[in-house]
Amino acid sequence: MTVVYLLIPAFLLLASVFGLPLLRYAWLSFHADSVLTGLQPIANDGANWLRLMHDQRYWQDLIQTLRFAFASVGFELLLGLAIALLLHQPMRKRGLIRSAALIPWALPTTVMALGWRWIFNTPYGPIDQFTSLSGISLNILGNPSFAWIALVYADVWKTTPFVALILLAGLQSIPNDLYEACTLEGASSFTCFRKITLPLLKPYLGLAMTFRLAQAFGVFDLVQVMTGGGPASSTESLALYAYWNALRFLDFGYSATIMIASFVLLSTIVAFGWWLMILLNQRGSMAVTE
Amino acid sequence: MFRWRKKLSVGLTIGLSLVLSLVLIPTLTAQEIEPVTILMPAPFADSTRDLVKDFNQKYEKSIHLDVIRGPLETEAISDLAISSLLLGDTPFDALLMDITWLPKYARAGWLEALDNGFDESDINDLTNGAQLGNNYQGVLYRWPLVADIGLLFWRTDLMEKPPSTPDELVAVSRNLQNNKKVPWGYVWQGRQYEGLSCVYLEMIDGFGGNWFNPDRGTFGLDQKPGVNAAQWLTDLIQEGISPEAVTNYAESETLQSFKSGDSAFMRNWPYAWAELQKEDSRVRGKVGISTMVAAPGASPASTVGSWGFSLLKGSKHKEAVIEAFKFLTSKESQLKMFEEYGYTPTLKSIYEDPIMLEKYPYIIELYKALKVGRMRPETPVYAQLSDVLQRNLSESLTQELTAKISMKNATSTSEQIMLAAGGLMK
Known part of the structure; x- marks a missing residue:
């Protein structure tokens, strides 16, 4: 029973850091609080929520944010797995190579986003210089249909090492004798991968996915620096929209509404991911016992 | 026992010195040197460093x-200022502000009127452009630095004189492009951000309309000049006068x-002049400046974008702050900022000074634009x-x-915003 009491300080800390701001925002989302109200909260009977329902821009941003999150996390998991498998192989200077692989992850996002903005620049960036050799100019960042792909590309470049790191830790936790038994039975290395590596790696895959989805859903700095949400608002994310409302428009009531709505959605997605992870985990352990 | 005493004596020493310092420090510094703190964007903080040194010597x-x-x-910088202003207790006395922030800050009640510090004749000393954007509802809240x-920047090696109408600009560009003199005709700020609003304002006014009419509270974006301006900018890209990018x-960008010699015209701010005269510029000494093109019958227009001080x-040091504003914006300071860093002066007398005009002939164009x-x-x-303008204009451009x-x-979205704002203002 005493164990529960020992948890109280940690619980209080979490509640004050996460709980209080959330409650405050939930409360604020039912108030008009902007430069026009003299920055004083005035209750407005859910007008913010009504506005959100009819706010095409919110729904467009939601779709764009989900599109970005799923595309980038999907690629990151695939590439991260490949890199983790590679880094797991015994090789010379493995420590050095592993640390080198982490460099993109260690760079501040704004710095690397500025770099990518110039790399994708038309006509001075290297990408355009290369494609224009064959007479094609893609103008990626200036095109509403393609700009988001450039963002996914930059995000994958930066955060794949993070996914690889988690998966590498997972690979190291798999006991070697399982593989020995596998090869002894005469299975091909692909079968070993499918029957041993993948099932035992599932919890790690789930963990990496949950972390990355939560981060990608709140993407802000990358978009702000690379495109500012344009062209034609095709890359605007929910976090960017909430930020604009709060700090540019000084409309804190509506900004809080956007954030609470996004929080609920994100929690649902993460909870779903978590549930999926537990499910896969159970199946995974079953596969091994079979 | 001995240890306990030692602890006590250490504690007493610390306690005493704390009490002493609390009493002594204020009395020692009681010569009433008023501390004044101003928050500035990095480039301005750097360029005013010498002026601040002079000020501190003088005072x-x-x-x-x-x-x-x-x-x-x-x-x-706006995010930083707003975050601290929202907390109510700012660590600075004054702020160097962009022109578009003023109504918002004034309305939020964060600014102190400057009417006591500057009078009518001070205002009349400013050029027209510098007089704009310092007031909100008739009260002076900002003094321009x-x-x-x-x-409009143009290439003196490619043409005799700059174009004056949009059609002329297109014709000159097309001619130069066809003769393979330059890959592009005209480059401007087309990204979805504040710069695009500035570009558009010059064109809608240049076509004889206006973005917003403050007296009637109406928007001119969907009127003929507004649509013409958007269409003209879109066509520039469509017809290859401006790059798609x-x-x-x-x-x-x-x-x-423009600096690498890839375009005949560029829309930019005065800071670009100094950049274009640097060693690495391929158009060094081949650049002219002019006011933006305007349709026949309409007056050319230039977007004002100045920086100024707000209290x-x-x-707690209002008078000292105004003293600092006056020093930093004096004629001597203005000349220093212009000659050393190329910042555009605010005072008429500088542009009308024959010695200045002889030394820097291009400032006559700045004066015209202002x-x-x-x-x-x-x-x-x-x-x-x-x-709203940026979003929608970007949709047209792309x-x-x-x-x-x-x-x-x-x-229609702008009207809704004004309606909602008006409803709450009552």
């Missing part, structure tokens, strides 16, 4: 001015294109209005919608 006995070097980007104005160009409410300076809508909801429909959408 050695009475005021100590301290500049907080903020972030580089305009919006980052530098003027800033949108300009201009839809993600901010000032730096535009400058890069924050809650400052005379036709135009303000972006002056309202606390400006950020929303500009955002061919997602036609110019006409995008401007119609921009108008």
